[in-house]
Amino acid sequence: MNINELIKQQNNLIEDDMSDQDAGVIENDDNTEETDIYGPVKFDDINSLLDANVTYNTMGIQIVSILNNLENGYFGIPGFQRRYVWKKEKVAYLALSIIKNFPIPPLYLYIDPTSKRKQVVLDGQQRMIAIFLYFNELTYVRSDNHINFKEVSILNREIRELENKKQKLEFESAMKKEVQAIGKEIKEKSAKLLDTYGMKRCHYTVMTDQDMGGSRNEMDISFSLFDDDSKTFLLSKNMDITIVGSADTKPQKTYANLFKLLNSAGKILGTQEIRNGIYWESTLYKELYQINEKNHIWRKIYGNISIYSKDMEILLKSLALFHYTKINEKEKLEVDFKGFSWAAIMDEYSCDFQTGEEVFLIEHFLNNIQNYESGRKCTKAIFEAMFVAYSILCREMDYKIDYEWLCDQAKKLGEIKSSKGSVEERLNIAYKELKEKLNEGKV
Template structure:
């Protein structure tokens, strides 16, 4: 029951190696799928309590009131509706994979408020932050209208008995609606045990909305943390945007993934093993434990790195195709920050321009940023060459 959207994924502003992972990512999963028939009131309470979450990578609520009303009518009179798929991310923590529009229609109907079209992007952010819509916002007429069912009338002399009703005026049908079961399929990844990689595949293959999402879009929801909030802040840094050659943040968060990758190499690069996607997923889990002081230090370290690039032309971070190179950046960033990070200090000098020029002409380094660049040998090889050549003066 989702509306198909085009795949807007486009990383043509940077040289990226994620495309190689298609061939290197044949993971065998062990998945448990458990069907459950939760009644509507139980589902509503799950959403209210935050047990069932609409993750941030889901699109805005897009149904109009007529379509939402037809769903509610179907539930009242007992017509079948499509099942909902939930991903079990943890104890009492379920993410909606497929069925967001249906669940939100039910949620809004019980709340007796329907979101205005022009406010839905704003409401999506509020819902993601709080897990629900605060009551004061629900009663704000700038954002919501009354949710009275809007259903077609078969004929003037045969009015639809539910047309114009709301949740509180359902009368004898209210308990019927509340107790109507909806089939929920709960999906849990059993193997591999050390990551949630299945949700990336499941969402993009199963979701009826037809949305192809980047790994970072999903990562930002299932592994959200204060560290990710910090990455989002530094991603708007004016000098960083200039280095990228991209004035505005990337729609699919590739720029934030580049930052995540830089920090992952700085902090855990010696533990790297492919695939890059799995490595970043694991690192995203690790940084959820970082406290405010740690995140503040990394933010300051990044700013000191940006300041150390003041003598560098942005083209020095570009690859052979004259686009920003993820591999060149991660190498320079990791080595420029390495000594300062080991002492929990900030970079105090400038990155030597000639050393970067020398690095980019180095045959060994060039070989490590071409070919199978997410292979362990290539990742460690380019970091090693950068450590030998890059200087901060």
């Protein structure tokens, strides 16, 4: 059996990536999302990679260079990919692996097609941030995915220098007032580190084997405890990185398919997380991300921000559907997209339409929803269809949509499927119902 036949057989076992999601309600379902994810890379994705103009450059890079490249902005971490989720204990054991020279999976980066210079983390974001935290002796109190590595490094160095100065003065039995002044400055800068970046300074420990008494002991492996020669040795250790480049006209598609392939053998990222990692600097994604994070009506409807970016996926999916929906000569809505699938529509829209010109429609729709405080859940299918209908009929108007009425429209949909015909059917139901409501003057 050749590789193509094997991939085909594998894909026969994979349902359409959105087939069970359209009928669901809009809510934060992070507790189930690790199993509700996209399947392994598909046959078409493999073919795209085989045809792609891709270059690879694998090399060893010293840890000190990784830290410097993060600080100077040469290595970029997508601003709204999966939030940093590693616990302090996991960072400590990654550090122990570095200390003991255990193998660590390579980091994958791609050449940013906009700058042609910056290299963006394709796979290994958690490990790269963990390395930064360990060698700077920092930990997260709250996870924030907007890390300004340069600002954090400068502030952390200032705190560390003050700590060393205070320790030296205390050892020399200096004047109490002078020690207190430095202590106050440390406290102020530490408060800034916490309030602005959600971080604090810390020590990293691991549990040792049981001693003769049968108990386990904690061993401090914090970087500052090593002597200068050992610090230099650790910072000079190499990690493997692979730099991926593409000369294709649409390199983002190539990187997205590569990301799927990298994740197919391990803990798989959702496709929206992959899109976030590829299109993170596009105007479309930046503006959509702001709406997803800041629009209070959307946050009330969806719930807490999704760790796995399912909330942003609904907004993107709605926008992409609107973009490819046309009104035919019979005044019926139809989806003008060859080879319909939700993943294909969102990928194509992300790749080709990065101006953000249509993003205001999402906010316009959300801001005109009223009575959304009931806690009732709207189905994704009717939300997306009604958004399209509203954006066609009310684009220049501030008509108010009653949220209860919006939720009730799901009763008219019948069986909800992800096929093109089913999507067009609910688009036309939403269009008809909203048009009638407009004519009655009750919206």
